[in-house]
Amino acid sequence: xxxxxxxxxxxxxxxxxxxxxxxxxxxxxxxxxxxxxxxxxxxxxxxxxxxxxxxxxxxxxxxxxxx
Ligand code: SF4
Ligand code: SF4
Numbered sequence: 001x002x003x004x005x006x007x008x009x010x011x012x013x014x015x016x017x018x019x020x021x022x023x024x025x026x027x028x029x030x031x032x033x034x035x036x037x038x039x040x041x042x043x044x045x046x047x048x049x050x051x052x053x054x055x056x057x058x059x060x061x062x063x064x065x066x067x
Contacts, residue, residue, distance in 0.1 A: 002050025002067040004042050010062035011039035017054035017063060023047045026054060 004025075011033060017040050018026045025048050029041040040062070042048065050067035 001046065002048045002065055004048055004054065005064045006040055007062045008033050008039040010060045011037055012060055013037040013039060014059065016057045020053045020057045022051060022053065023049055
């Protein structure tokens with residue numbers, strides 16, 4: 001199973017990763033980082049296929065995928 005790490009302090013809440021995930025495992029949480037952005041989080045890690053779409057599309061390099 002792939003593992004996704006989201007660097008929440010770098011997230012700007014653009015939702016690109018949420019939209020791009022083919023397995024819909026990412027959501028924008030209701031928690032904010034120190035800059036005031038609601039950050040992305042993975043809600044169904046067991047469904048992740050490690051495709052790296054989220055990491056590639058993130059404009060702030062806030063996601064890494066390990067597989
Ligand atoms: S690696 Fe692919 S399946 Fe996993 S969270 Fe990112 S976009 Fe979704
Ligand atoms: S694409 Fe990057 S900056 Fe945008 S919501 Fe996802 S993790 Fe945050």
